[in-house]
Amino acid sequence: MGGGGDVRAGGGKRRGLPLRYLSQSESLSFSRPPQAGCFVRRTDGKEAFPMAELDTDVRAIRGIGEQRAKALAKLGVGTLRELISYFPRDYDDRSASRPIALLEDGETACVEAMVAAPPTLARARRGLELVKLRAVDASGALDVTFFNQTWLKSSLTAGETYIFYGRAERSGNRRRMVNPVVEPAGRGEQTGRIVPVYPLTAGVSQLILSRSVRQGLDACRSILPDPLPDDVRQEHHLCRIGFAYENIHFPASAEALELARRRLAFEELFLFTLGLRRLRSRRDTARTDPFRPVDMERFYQALPFSLTAAQRRCVDEALADMRSGRPMNRLCQGDVGSGKTMVAAACIYFCVKNGRQAALMAPTEILAQQHYEGLSALLEGLGVRCALLTGSLRARARRDVLERLALGQTDLVIGTHALISGGVEYERLGLVVTDEQHRFGVGQRAALAAKGSHPHTLVMSATPIPRTLALILYGDLDVSVIDQLPPGRQKIDTVAVSGGYRPRLYAFLHKQVEEGGQCYIVCPQVSESEDAPDERKAVTEYAETLRREVFPDLRIAFVHGKMKPKEKEAVMSAFAAGETDILVSTTVIEVGVDVPNASVMVVENAERFGLSQLHQLRGRVGRGTRKSYCILVSDSKNDETRQRLRVMTQTGDGFRIAEEDLRLRGPGDFFGLRQHGLPGLRIADLGCDAALLKEAQSAADALLARDPALSTCPATAARVEELFQQKADTLN
Structure with a gap:
């Protein structure tokens, strides 16, 4: 098999590695002794210790000092657990070597060859020094040049065999490589295997990160708690957690990598589903005074246009929630120009006619001002008293708005983050609307909702999201979709x-x-x-x-x-x-x-x-x-x-575009889960793992059906709580 292929952990395209699932009778060993020089040192600089706790500071790793620790912190790595959970984004297959004579121009490959003569050092110009050598195997010779790596002159020894990994250039019968990766044959650290490729930052190289992960795994792999219950793992034919972590970082083969990736992706989707199901379950048990029916015809007749059928459907879904006796938690999702604001206006009118107040939070002052101008012109004619609250309000105007809000003399307040600042009190907040949901984290939405007693929540997003991804992003929300544009909306x-x-x-x-x-x-x-x-x-x-x-x-x-x-x-x-x-x-x-x-x-x-x-x-x-x-x-x-x-x-169909975006780019580039206060997906690829998602959801639902509190699975419960700890409200 030629070098230069890659296999992705994300479940996307895999080149160069034939993947297959092992039969149940096959087994793969992952045990291996620590590499020479790989151990964890104590933070006091004394004798090394063979094991560590998962929350041990990453500076305990040999080779990671203060500066490197700061660089790793930019990657979100500060402890051993975070280090070994920092998964590769890609892989290079460097497991096979190519004879020099068979190298093609532009091919990236490994070559095992002997250094024929001592390397030479030349200075091409100021600031550019070249180390040159000739390497040979039984089939031919390879000219190798290194830029500004002068230490290699004394490190590479004539007569010794090395592995060179890089892009080959061919001119006639001559082959050459410039700045290849090089290491002694048989070391197997950067060549001779499937090599992980990590996202990096300044001050951290692939080799440094790989060596650090190696030490971290050797130190704490055996104490990793497994959040998957044994019966779930066995029923779905998933490998153990130690095998998964070893082979996601240092795969013994393509098959081992796929087994590791599948197990970790399943675990991710399983835990995510458990967390979202528990959020929804807790919300379903919350109770609030049901809103009484309201004749909405006066509102509809006040509009200068007729709502589309999709808008009316979304309004009906939201009003049914508000009459149900449990807090609404609904997403109104629609394409640009689909008329989400009018859906929100209908809900606000319904809320105010039930004697409650409403608040609409926008991400910027100018957008809040725009909402205020549009909604106040419509709603004040219907008896809804409106106010604008932003950070730029003068002190006297702000005091006036706050006083009227607290006394119940304002029915609708529109603003920015100022709505959740200290000192803002509502007499009887009944509805919270957030515009452009992806600009607000869950914590901000919850902070506004906390201003009332179980108020209804409507979140709006103009970013069409594929249904598969919406199940993950908005798993704790009910979803309404405005899937048609108002008449007259022009094509761009x-x-x-x-x-x-x-x-x-x-x-x-x-x-x-x-x-x-x-x-x-x-x-x-x-x-x-x-x-x-x-x-x-x-x-x-x-x-x-x-x-x-x-x-x-x-x-x-x-x-x-x-x-x-x-x-x-x-x-x-x-x-x-x-x-x-x-x-x-x-x-x-x-x-x-x-x-x-x-x-x-x-x-x-x-x-x-x-x-x-x-x-x-x-x-x-x-x-x-x-x-x-x-x-x-x-x-x-x-x-x-x-x-x-x-x-x-x-x-111009945003939903079709979103589906294509998800298919081509994957969810990682599509939308930031952390913006929502939800844990991100690091391994699972919703573009390729739709079947695995259904499998994980089925397993999660089955577990919750027999053990809603997860009392028999303490490791599972702890991990779910840890993953969702960013949320303002707990899962219990």
């Missing part, structure tokens, strides 16, 4: 172009502005590091280039996530007021104020965004009467990238 023409079209693109933007329109240009965030200035630099430099070289006669502004909230609000308000022609931004405008005059959305480097995010960005335009366009700019030659962008040009 979407095209994908290369950077070569930029001159024509700029001419098109200029024409749109001349005709009275406004345009967005979105730049991707270059770095995922919160401390990096790349996001700010990319946006400000691009905006300055446009202002100076491309559109000197137009009004150009920029906005990015590093700006202070008030600065962002000011820029967005100016754009909404028509004081800016072109707004250059990061995805900070993904959720923002409606600008009906905005007619063009340009997304630079569109390949860096998920389809669902591109769909959200596209939804920023087409909100008025102007014909609107979305232009995706990408120079990527990758077939999968082109396929993804082609989907955007073919459909």
Whole structure:
């Protein structure tokens, strides 16, 4: 088998490794002695100890000092448990070697060869030193060059055999490798096996992380508690936890890796299901005074349009919840422009007519202001007293709002996080609405709900989510879907172009502005590091280039996530007021104020965004009467990238786009579970593990049916509690 293949733990495409399930009669050994030099040291620097507790500080590992510990902390690794639970994102199959003569140009492979002569050191220029050598096997010779790795001159010995792993280059009969991984033949640390590939950060290399995990496993693998009850593990033919952890990090074979991955994915889905089922069970037992029926015709007749059948269905589902005598906990999910706010307005009207107060929380002040202007104009004519509460309110105005709220003289308050700040009291809070749910964690939603006594909760999301993923993200919620758009909602023409079209693109933007329109240009965030200035630099430099070289006669502004909230609000308000022609931004405008005059959305480097995010960005335009366009700019030659962008040009259906996004990218890139206060999925891949999810859910339901409190499975109960400890409310 040739080198260079890979196998992914996420359950996606696997190349180079034929995977199969073992029969029950087969067995795989995972026991192995610790590698030389691999042990855990005591934090006091004295003698090494062979075992450790799972919560032992990661600095107890040999080779991890203060600086490396800080780097690992950025990866969420601070203890031995977190270290051994930091799973690889990918794998390189380096288990087989190729003869030198059979290496193809561009092939990544392992070569076992002898160093023919002492390596030489040459200085190409200042700051660039080259170590060169020739390695040979029975089939031919390989020229090897290392850049700025001068220590290899004395480390690699003539006459000794080494394994070289890298990308081969072929010119005629000559083969060469540049900067390959190299280690003595037989060591088996970086070659000769399936090698894990971990997500990294500055200061931590693959080798350092792999060696650290090796030590961590040797120290505490035997004391890992197994959260899967034995009967569940056996019934579903799953390996033991020690085998799983060993082979997810250091797979003995492709089969062992698949067994480990399947067990850990099942465990993840099983525990997640248990936690969500217990949340729902506890919610189902909560009781509140049922709302009485209300004649909703007055509300419907006050609307300047008729609700769609989908909107009416969602309203009916929510009102049935509020009449049921148990707290509503419902998600209203709909595409951009589907009319979720009117569903919320109906629920607010119903709540107020039952003598209770309602609160609507939006992620930004400008969006809260927009909601206030729209809803107050509608609801105050129906006798609903509205107020706006944001952080920028002056002290006197804030005191007035708080006083009227506490006395019950305000029926609906709309605001930002200010709604959950100290000092905010409600006389009789009956309904909590959160807009753009993915911008709020579960803790924030719970904090607002805690302002009342079991108030009803309605969360709204404009991000269409595939049903499979919604079962995970919103497993503790009932879900209503608005699956049709109001009549008259215009189609946004979407095209994908290369950077070569930029001159024509700029001419098109200029024409749109001349005709009275406004345009967005979105730049991707270059770095995922919160401390990096790349996001700010990319946006400000691009905006300055446009202002100076491309559109000197137009009004150009920029906005990015590093700006202070008030600065962002000011820029967005100016754009909404028509004081800016072109707004250059990061995805900070993904959720923002409606600008009906905005007619063009340009997304630079569109390949860096998920389809669902591109769909959200596209939804920023087409909100008025102007014909609107979305232009995706990408120079990527990758077939999968082109396929993804082609989907955007073919459909405006957010749910179809979401399904395609999940299929192509997996859930990890789709949506941040941690935003919801729910544990993330590190191994399970909902794109490939749908059958495993059903199996895990069935097992969880069976366990809860016979033991709702999990009293016979203390390790399971403890792990579920630990995973869901981010939630503001407990599972008990």
